Amino acid sequence: MSKGYVNGRLAAWLASASVAAMVLGQPALAEIADYSEVTPERLAQPEDANWLQTRRTYDGQGHSPLTQITKENVGQLTEVFSHATGPYNTLAEFSALPARGAHQAPTIINDGVMFMTVYDGQVIALDAVTGEEYWRFNRELPQGLVPVHPTNRGVALWGDKLYVTTLDAHLIALDAKTGEQVWDQTLENWENGYYSTLAPLVADGVVMAGTSGGEFGIRGFVQGFDAETGESLWKTYTIPAPGEPGSESWPGETWKTGGGPIWITGNYDVEEKLAYWGVGNAAPWIGALRPGDNLYTTSTIGIDPASGEIRTHFQYHWNDSWDWDEVVPPTLIDLPGENGETEKLAVRFARNGWIYKLDREGGELKFIEGKPYVYQNVFKSLDPVTGRPEYNEEAVAKLGERVEFCPSAWGGRDWPAESYDPATHTVFISVNENHCGAMEAAEVEYEPGVLYLGSGLEMTPTEAARDHIGALQAWDVRTMEKKWQVNFKSPNWGPVLSTAGGLVFVGGTTDSMFRAFDAETGDELWSVTLDGGIIAPPVSYEVDGRQYISVTTGWGVDGDRFQGFINAAFGDEGDVPQGGTIHVFALPQT
Amino acid sequence: MRIIQALPLLAGAFSVLSGAGTALSQDAPAPQPPAADVGVAAMFPAELATGDPVPAEILEAGEGLFRANCRQCHGSRGTAGVPLKENAKLEDAYYLTGTILTGPGYMTGFAEHLDDGRIAAIASFVRSSWGNDYGAVLPQDVADMR
Structure with a gap:
């Protein structure tokens, strides 16, 4: 399509008498009046009513302190409004997209204003009570770009601006009140396989972002920009150049195309002024093609937003051969101890199938303990001091030999975020089990912008998958014991919301259902079937004393691919409805 | 977009919108059809x-379609x-055309997106390149597989 799009609202507006006024230079669409500036203080300590960041708080807990909706009344939840995110742009002048576009962004809420991103480069601002649109921003993608993960994971707010990344690997700033573009910076050249889907992270006036592309032999990085001007302040690669610490873990020239993508928003330790970012898989997929630990792939790195310096790191597994991206940052938890002290923890459910409890005291990550949360047959054990795994060699890919391993490349969990309820010390997480993978390694040539894998990719559900693949688990981080697990026959790709009302909200299943569970017992208390599968994070907010729950349907990308393998194995057919609608729920007003 | 094209008098209104960042603010060349997509x-x-x-x-058309x-x-x-x-x-023409049509595993299926002639040209190119010497696949072969 050429420039421009018209949604229903705009079409109606264009046809109205107000157009005459517009031509005469009146304000375009609705500028948001009385927009609340987003200060460092508000990000560090957001009001209970708001959801200012992807996981609400810098620590990544994804938990709402709101209590109006409770176990007792959740059954009365009704839809207040729904709002279509379409119509969409044609994503590429390409005959078949590699994946269906997906909605993976939370609605971000600032004092009654809702912001939503769409996989095709749109940003929408709307009234969080009525659903009425204030403005839409639309970005057209360059010709020839074929997005392999057409999605976007949300906006970041700072001052009177908002920030969003794009499939052509740009970071752009908009005026939050009008949707007008303020600046546009190139992260990297998309033609070399770089693309960006994450919500940026803003801390102390620095807006940070990175890119995907671990399947295309990129060299990953986190880049910091001045939030006001867009000036690039630093660019820190996730793969060290020769001579830098960690460079000894890469043979020859492999560091230049070693992957290490950054595609999930980091968390931020306000006290230590340290941003924790998850680094994804090494490239190519097969470790035998790049012998060494391959720092900092499949790791968490702690970056100083002021300087870009990597101050600490922890690698979950070395020389990855399973495409277990470890891109989700750890949840930062301050756990009250028995003797009045506070344990400063970083807790992480790794895609490799193990839970890691790390100490983050003083801004340094140190291993405390780990255990599996799904069946995994690659690790023999973790070193009790360092947490470094010892591998079962039969499950490590070798050139010219097909090797099986569990879980498959999609891991025990993929990117969907867990939540943490500090009152009950409980993590709630969506997992997938009973699926295994296989790879058969081969030498591979690097070509810019082309897949750089060294193996095909297989996924096979096990016999137990006929019972369930997806599950919602609740874990007590004090004891590292599982409190309960709810199983779904379908996979579970749902990011989790917990609330101080004692509830856990999650979608994620192929039946397009959105459910609420009792946080203490795992009992299902409420559900609704929506117009599509849910892989976007639910959020909760409050306006004028009324608590809302918001979630967006939009099934696609990896959830869709994963289901394709399951359908093939079980001889099932049928697509999950794609959806693409913001749904907002609340209790009836008395 | 259609409405704006149908109502050229509103172009002025649209430029105001663009100036306010409420709609597209980037100029991009009109999309071109994929190479060699006719006849x-x-x-x-x-x-x-x-x-x-x-x-x-046919090799040339197939290569253009392969690149895209x-x-x-x-x-x-x-x-x-x-x-x-x-x-x-790739020696088995039906294996190759079936793969292109259905997209097993991680691959995209092209059945809904490319017609028989285009798939045949791609398959003919692939079977004649990079050390493969298996020759033509016909549009009728693709039609038979559908």
């Missing part, structure tokens, strides 16, 4: 049989993703 089926001579040497015109649709995963030398270079499985 591909007509390039296949009536006397051509499956496995015959592929006429240059397949290169990102398989590479311009047929060595990336699941390698096509020196791949003995």
Whole structure:
């Protein structure tokens, strides 16, 4: 399509008498009046009513302190409004997209204003009570770009601006009140396989972002920009150049195309002024093609937003051969101890199938303990001091030999975020089990912008998958014991919301259902079937004393691919409805 | 977009919108159709049989379609993703056309997106490149697989 799009609202507006006024230079669409500036203080300590960041708080807990909706009344939840995110742009002048576009962004809420991103480069601002649109921003993608993960994971707010990344690997700033573009910076050249889907992270006036592309032999990085001007302040690669610490873990020239993508928003330790970012898989997929630990792939790195310096790191597994991206940052938890002290923890459910409890005291990550949360047959054990795994060699890919391993490349969990309820010390997480993978390694040539894998990719559900693949688990981080697990026959790709009302909200299943569970017992208390599968994070907010729950349907990308393998194995057919609608729920007003 | 085209008098209003950042603010050239996307089926001579040497015109069309649709995963030398270079499985024309149509595993299925002539041109090109010497696949072969 050429420039421009018209949604229903705009079409109606264009046809109205107000157009005459517009031509005469009146304000375009609705500028948001009385927009609340987003200060460092508000990000560090957001009001209970708001959801200012992807996981609400810098620590990544994804938990709402709101209590109006409770176990007792959740059954009365009704839809207040729904709002279509379409119509969409044609994503590429390409005959078949590699994946269906997906909605993976939370609605971000600032004092009654809702912001939503769409996989095709749109940003929408709307009234969080009525659903009425204030403005839409639309970005057209360059010709020839074929997005392999057409999605976007949300906006970041700072001052009177908002920030969003794009499939052509740009970071752009908009005026939050009008949707007008303020600046546009190139992260990297998309033609070399770089693309960006994450919500940026803003801390102390620095807006940070990175890119995907671990399947295309990129060299990953986190880049910091001045939030006001867009000036690039630093660019820190996730793969060290020769001579830098960690460079000894890469043979020859492999560091230049070693992957290490950054595609999930980091968390931020306000006290230590340290941003924790998850680094994804090494490239190519097969470790035998790049012998060494391959720092900092499949790791968490702690970056100083002021300087870009990597101050600490922890690698979950070395020389990855399973495409277990470890891109989700750890949840930062301050756990009250028995003797009045506070344990400063970083807790992480790794895609490799193990839970890691790390100490983050003083801004340094140190291993405390780990255990599996799904069946995994690659690790023999973790070193009790360092947490470094010892591998079962039969499950490590070798050139010219097909090797099986569990879980498959999609891991025990993929990117969907867990939540943490500090009152009950409980993590709630969506997992997938009973699926295994296989790879058969081969030498591979690097070509810019082309897949750089060294193996095909297989996924096979096990016999137990006929019972369930997806599950919602609740874990007590004090004891590292599982409190309960709810199983779904379908996979579970749902990011989790917990609330101080004692509830856990999650979608994620192929039946397009959105459910609420009792946080203490795992009992299902409420559900609704929506117009599509849910892989976007639910959020909760409050306006004028009324608590809302918001979630967006939009099934696609990896959830869709994963289901394709399951359908093939079980001889099932049928697509999950794609959806693409913001749904907002609340209790009836008395 | 359609409405704006239908109502040219509103172009002024649209430029105001653009200035306010509420709609597209970037200029981009009009999209071009994929290379060699017309008349591909007509390039296949009536006397051509499956496995015959592929006429240059079809090879050229097939290469253009391959670059637009397949290169990102398989590479311009047929060595990336699941390698096509020196791949003995390509001898079976129906295996190859079935794969392109259905997209097994991680691959995209092209049945809804490319017609028989285009798929035949791609398959003919792949079977004649990078050490493969298996010759033409006909539009009728693709039609038979659908």
